[in-house]
Amino acid sequence: MAASALSPIRIDDPADPRIAGFVSIKERDLTGRQGRFIAEGTVVLRMLAAAHHAGRGLAAEAILLLESRVAGVEAIVREFPAEVPVYVAAAPVFDAIAGFNMHRGVLALGRRDGVSGRDALIASLPASSLVLAACGISNHDNMGSLFRNAAAFGVDAVLMDETSCDPMYRKAIRVSVGSVLTVPFAREGSAASLIERLQHEGFAIWGLSPAGETDIGGIPPAARTALLVGTEGEGLPPAILESVRTARIRQRPGLDSLNVSMAAGIALHQVALINDRI
Amino acid sequence: MAASALSPIRIDDPADPRIAGFVSIKERDLTGRQGRFIAEGTVVLRMLAAAHHAGRGLAAEAILLLESRVAGVEAIVREFPAEVPVYVAAAPVFDAIAGFNMHRGVLALGRRDGVSGRDALIASLPASSLVLAACGISNHDNMGSLFRNAAAFGVDAVLMDETSCDPMYRKAIRVSVGSVLTVPFAREGSAASLIERLQHEGFAIWGLSPAGETDIGGIPPAARTALLVGTEGEGLPPAILESVRTARIRQRPGLDSLNVSMAAGIALHQVALINDRI
Numbered sequence: 001m002a003a004s005a006l007s008p009i010r011i012d013d014p015a016d017p018r019i020a021g022f023v024s025i026k027e028r029d030l031t032g033r034q035g036r037f038i039a040e041g042t043v044v045l046r047m048l049a050a051a052h053h054a055g056r057g058l059a060a061e062a063i064l065l066l067e068s069r070v071a072g073v074e075a076i077v078r079e080f081p082a083e084v085p086v087y088v089a090a091a092p093v094f095d096a097i098a099g100f101n102m103h104r105g106v107l108a109l110g111r112r113d114g115v116s117g118r119d120a121l122i123a124s125l126p127a128s129s130l131v132l133a134a135c136g137i138s139n140h141d142n143m144g145s146l147f148r149n150a151a152a153f154g155v156d157a158v159l160m161d162e163t164s165c166d167p168m169y170r171k172a173i174r175v176s177v178g179s180v181l182t183v184p185f186a187r188e189g190s191a192a193s194l195i196e197r198l199q200h201e202g203f204a205i206w207g208l209s210p211a212g213e214t215d216i217g218g219i220p221p222a223a224r225t226a227l228l229v230g231t232e233g234e235g236l237p238p239a240i241l242e243s244v245r246t247a248r249i250r251q252r253p254g255l256d257s258l259n260v261s262m263a264a265g266i267a268l269h270q271v272a273l274i275n276d277r278i
Numbered sequence: 279m280a281a282s283a284l285s286p287i288r289i290d291d292p293a294d295p296r297i298a299g300f301v302s303i304k305e306r307d308l309t310g311r312q313g314r315f316i317a318e319g320t321v322v323l324r325m326l327a328a329a330h331h332a333g334r335g336l337a338a339e340a341i342l343l344l345e346s347r348v349a350g351v352e353a354i355v356r357e358f359p360a361e362v363p364v365y366v367a368a369a370p371v372f373d374a375i376a377g378f379n380m381h382r383g384v385l386a387l388g389r390r391d392g393v394s395g396r397d398a399l400i401a402s403l404p405a406s407s408l409v410l411a412a413c414g415i416s417n418h419d420n421m422g423s424l425f426r427n428a429a430a431f432g433v434d435a436v437l438m439d440e441t442s443c444d445p446m447y448r449k450a451i452r453v454s455v456g457s458v459l460t461v462p463f464a465r466e467g468s469a470a471s472l473i474e475r476l477q478h479e480g481f482a483i484w485g486l487s488p489a490g491e492t493d494i495g496g497i498p499p500a501a502r503t504a505l506l507v508g509t510e511g512e513g514l515p516p517a518i519l520e521s522v523r524t525a526r527i528r529q530r531p532g533l534d535s536l537n538v539s540m541a542a543g544i545a546l547h548q549v550a551l552i553n554d555r556i
Contacts, residue, residue, distance in 0.1 A: 043534060145540070152529040152536055177534045217551070249547065250556040251430040256321060256455045258430055258543070262423070265540045266547050269527065273495070278528040 006074055008065065008088040014096035019087050021109040022064050024099040025170060036061070037168040039108040039178070042073055047178030048108050049079035057115035058181055060084045066094045066105030073106055110181075112168055118159060118186035118194070122201050125156050129224045130277055131203060132264065135161040135191035135240070136231030143167050144175025145261035146229075151179035153265075153272040159194055159226075160187040191240055198226045205244040207236050208267050210257045212248030216270045219247055225271055229264045284352055286343065286366040292374035297365050299387040300342050302377040303448060314339070315446040317386040317456070320351055325456030326386055327357035335393035336459060338362045344372045344383025351384055388459075390446055396437060396464035396472070400479050403434050407502045408555055409481060410542065413439040413469035413518070414509030421445050422453025423539035424507070429457035430543075431550040437472055437504075438465040469518055476504050483522040485514050486545050488535045490526030494548045497525055503549055507542045 011019050025038045039048045039060075051058040063077060063086045070088055077086055089097065098107065116124065125131070132155045137143050143165055150158050158167070164187055165172070167180045198205055204222040206214075208229050219225070228244060230236030235257065249258065249266050257263070272278045289297050303316050317326045317338075329336040341355060341364045348366055355364055367375065376385065394402065403409070410433045415421050421443055428436050436445070442465055443450070445458045476483055482500040484492075486507050497503070506522060508514030513535065527536060527544050535541070550556040 145537070148534075148537065149540065151533055154530050179533075250551065251547075252432050252556060255429055255457075256426075259423070259426065262427065262540060262543045265536070266544050269529075269544050273528065278530060 006070065006077060006086060008070060008086040011064075011087050011089045011093060011097070014093055018085070019062070019064055019097055021062060022097050022107055025107075026098075026100045035111050035113045037110045037112060037173060038170040039110055039181070040170060040174050041104045041106050042076065044173060044178040044181070045073060045106055045108055046076050046079070047181045048110055049076060051181040052080060056184065057112055059111050060108050061111055062087065062109045064089065064094070064097070064107045064109075066091060069105040116184075116186065118188045119197060121157055121184055121186045122159070122197055125201070125224075127223055128275075129156045129203070130154060130268075130271065130275060131157050131159055131198065131224075131226040132268065133159045133194060133198065133205070133226050133228040134164055134230075135194070135228070135236070136234070137164040137229075137260065139232055140165055140169050140172040141175050142232060142259070142261045143169075144172040144180065146264055147172070147176035147179040147183055147185075149261065149265040149268050150183045151176075153268040154277040155183060155268065158183055158185040159198075160185065161191040161194055162188055192243070195228070195240065195243055206247045206271075207241050207244040208249070208263055209235055209241055209246050210248055211241075212246035214245065214247045216247045216249055216267045219271055219274060221275050225275060227264065227267055227271055229260050232260050284348065284355060284364060286348060286364040289342075289365050289367045289371060289375070292371055296363070297340070297342055297375055299340060300375050300385055303385075304376075304378045313389050313391045315388045315390060315451065316448040317388055317459070318448060318452050319382045319384050320354065322451060322456040322459070323351065323384055323386055324354050324357070325459045326388055327354060329459040330358060334462065335390055337389050338386050339389055340365065340387045342367065342372070342375070342385045342387075344369060347383040394462070394464065396466045397475060399435055399462055399464045400437070400475055403479075403502075405501055406553075407434045407481070408432060408546075408549065408553060409435050409437055409476065409502075409504040410546065411437045411472055411476065411483070411504050411506040412442055412508075413472070413506070413514070414512070415442040415507075415538065417510055418443055418447050418450040419453050420510060420537065420539045421447075422450040422458065424542055425450070425454035425457040425461055425463075427539065427543040427546050428461050429454075431546040432555040433461060433546065436461055436463040437476075438463065439469040439472055440466055470521070473506070473518065473521055484525045484549075485519050485522040486527070486541055487514055487519055487524050488526055489519075490524035492523065492525045494525045494527055494545045497549055497552060499553050503553060505542065505545055505549055507538050510538050
């Protein structure tokens with residue numbers, strides 16, 4: 001029997017200490033989890049398995065499946081090392097554990113630690129690199145979408161200032177379709193220090209702004225390019241825009257600027273084409 | 279005094295029949311509202327005022343403001359005709375009416391009726407036109423985002439098949455930043471009949487698909503172009519893709535395709551550039 005061949009551990013009590021890491025994940029998302037994160041859904045689970053083996057500081061600690069989903073994800077679950085416990089629960093118990101019903105019956109608890117700091121990550125980038133830099137991103141949907149774009153267009157690293165929200169939040173991981181687990185990133189320091197570091201490492205930095213000087217199609221090819229995007233609503237602050245070159249996405253006048261992740265997607269696509277990265 | 283100069287009508291009872299249209303708007307969103315819709319927030323309110331005067335079948339029926347927001351939106355509220363009643367409520371009453379707290383204290387009840395059907399809308403398009411066609415869009419965030427892109431890149435009309443969700447839902451309007459109120463649209467009939475109609479009217483139709491034949495940058499300029507996008511997840515069905523030319527967005531291999539609104543935004547930007555529309 002396919003399901004029993006996995007030998008998952010059956011959980012009948014939502015208070016079972018073995019699945020404590022999955023309890024009330026929606027609320028706990030808001031309070032931080034000491035390097036722990038929740039991966040939801042089949043696609044993200046597959047990417048977590050790959051990330052676990054890639055050994056870049058991401059590891060799975062446990063998997064929790066809805067009974068009816070076991071057979072469907074068995075092949076993916078087998079990609080994890082045998083020491084990662086697999087728990088299974090019937091729907092009422094599963095919902096009582098997770099505390100909400102957006103999990104699609106497939107959850108994993110992961111840990112991210114021992115990853116490179118920002119400057120070490122920048123120093124490790126190849127001679128030909130594309131970086132997405134972001135400051136003040138406060139919305140987890142946008143954060144997830146930025147990572148999905150970064151993965152699609154071959155970004156080598158996403159670098160965020162310390163005021164940006166945490167990409168390891170459950171919803172950001174989900175919206176990124178797991179790209180948060182595959183694209184190297186760092187979130188530390190000020191936007192000014194990040195820009196200084198990138199400039200020092202030879203990056204041409206282009207700040208994206210409706211008031212930018214150059215159309216995104218006119219950004220010249222460069223061995224190292226960093227696209228810089230700012231806060232939802234306000235965009236990049238004037239002091240930042242003065243310290244970098246600026247680019248804009250042409251659009252009809254008189255409208256709100258595009259959403260930050262949409263703008264980043266359009267610009268990354270263009271810069272990736274210009275630099276023959278896709 | 280600025281606020282009293284508006285002479286809003288004070289509501290102290292959430293059950294007051296005058297504000298019945300605003301009651302429990304979150305739940306009622308799901309059940310249809312007979313041509314009524316809810317506009318939320320300052321920006322959308324401003325666009326509703328403009329739409330009201332443009333006379334394309336959109337009208338405001340009432341405005342409901344949180345007491346503390348009256349002064350801040352007074353100038354916008356004055357753009358509406360005097361016969362549109364303006365109600366004001368203190369926070370507890372306001373929340374009891376709306377039933378949730380995502381409204382930012384600025385709500386308007388609108389009506390959409392007497393608008394052109396699909397074929398009349400197509401027939402009214404200028405000789406040089408850009409259309410966004412969509413089938414099977416089921417998510418209101420994506421729908422709103424499609425309209426925001428359409429507005430940004432100068433789309434003349436958004437045409438959806440009957441299986442797509444209603445752009446007049448509160449959340450779609452909000453995500454579109456009001457563009458649903460300004461970009462003409464129709465949602466009726468099958469995708470096949472929509473394609474047939476557009477072909478008959480001389481549109482070059484480009485179906486967007488990861489398996490598309492032409493890079494979006496290679497779509498030739500044309501007096502009339504329609505970009506066609508499909509369902510989240512599945513994309514455009516094979517039978518549809520066989521009936522149109524197809525275009526793709528280059529991206530790194532081995533990943534999930536881009537979100538439909540992101541893909542549409544990137545492609546519309548490109549097609550708008552190619553056709554000198556932005």
